[in-house]
Amino acid sequence: MKNASLALTHGNYLSLSDIMVTEEKLLCTLTTDFHGLGYIQPSTRSENGDLVEGTVLDLPLWMVNPMKRNQWLEFQLPTAYQEEARRILCADPGIVEFRQGSRCRFSQNHYPLGLYIIPLADNINNSSLLATQIVKKKSLTLEEAKEVRSSLVSTFQLRFRQIMDWSNKTCHDTSAHDLKRLDRSERQLLEIGKAEQNSLISWNQRKKSKILKPSTAIKNARLMTDYADSRKRARIEV
């Protein structure tokens, strides 16, 4: 589906945008030794080539997820979700640019990444005894996760109106600069909105009032299937 939105892609194994979200890196601190994996972070490995406890390194989200579940590491909340960034978003969500390079490093995957991070929060009451005191300070508590969530919700609510208004403009005048500000999922929403708006406008102006003759339609459909068949055959023959 071309205009897939976050609701369809999130957690979908085959979705490209979801793969890109889980590629985002988080700063992690290991809480266990890993034998023979020292080559991942050569600067801190022990003599026998192990990755030792306390090593700080960047790991992609898809790796953090299962490792966190097994209490093998603690991760640091990305700056885009920390309190300073939350206050910026609270002040005026409309002007924040969701892209790399801005001051708080808001990523283009702000919402989906947040969705992945929030469930990783520690419940303070039954958090593991394994984690040391220092590490625990860094990790995400349940209260903070709730704040991140409410910040995500209010940000989306306040930015939605803007997306809706932009989708109402005709196709060309949303400048590239405006687009850069949007999160990837917001951009998908914008495209959906524009497609709808354009279909209404072009109907109203009778731009596509030509109706195909049934014979032409059938001929076109046949051409398409023939083409697909020939490609399939070519692939098999190769």
Place this chain on the structure above:
Amino acid sequence: MSTGTFDPDELEFLAEDIFVTIIPNVKFPIFYMLSGDIGPMEPNIPVEVPLWLAVHMRQRRQCRLVVPEWLSLEALMEQKDRELKLDLFGEVPGPFYVEMSQIILDNFTEEIPDSNKIRRLVKDIIDIRLSKLRGTVGLHVKKSEMYAVVNNITQIELCSLRNLLTRGMDQLDMLKNAGLHNAGGASQSFSDDSSALEVSSMNPS
């Protein structure tokens, strides 16, 4: 491009089933249709037919249309004034009034003297209603209400916003419920993951 739900074109097709009154100038026996019988037609006797048949006969110069009352200049002016005064959506002449006016204005130019003015009025009314709709939706999302009751809205007006709104609400819902199921601990977050997998296998994209 198809948007996945009702297109304006599809709605226009549905609108062609609405009955209008015509004055035929030819004689026809009863048409036996799946949806019911139409006719018989006698010259100069008004008869109710679906809009598509009226268009078909008009193109062969076999009838004249009795223009619906709501498509007159006065009625539309009144409707426009009403829309401007009300904060909510005002009553509309019918579920397919936009599509019908479009079809009628395209095909029955002789019956309607002020077709340009009428076309503009209909466009004005839609624009007023759409801006109301956008305002309501914006407020609805902003205040995160549980539901909204919208009366007197037609399909074609929803067309401009339907997918955007539903997908947006989906996303909002996901953000609101993020991490809610697995706040208890690791074991629950595991089961949560497996359910997410099931959902994703149901939605191949």
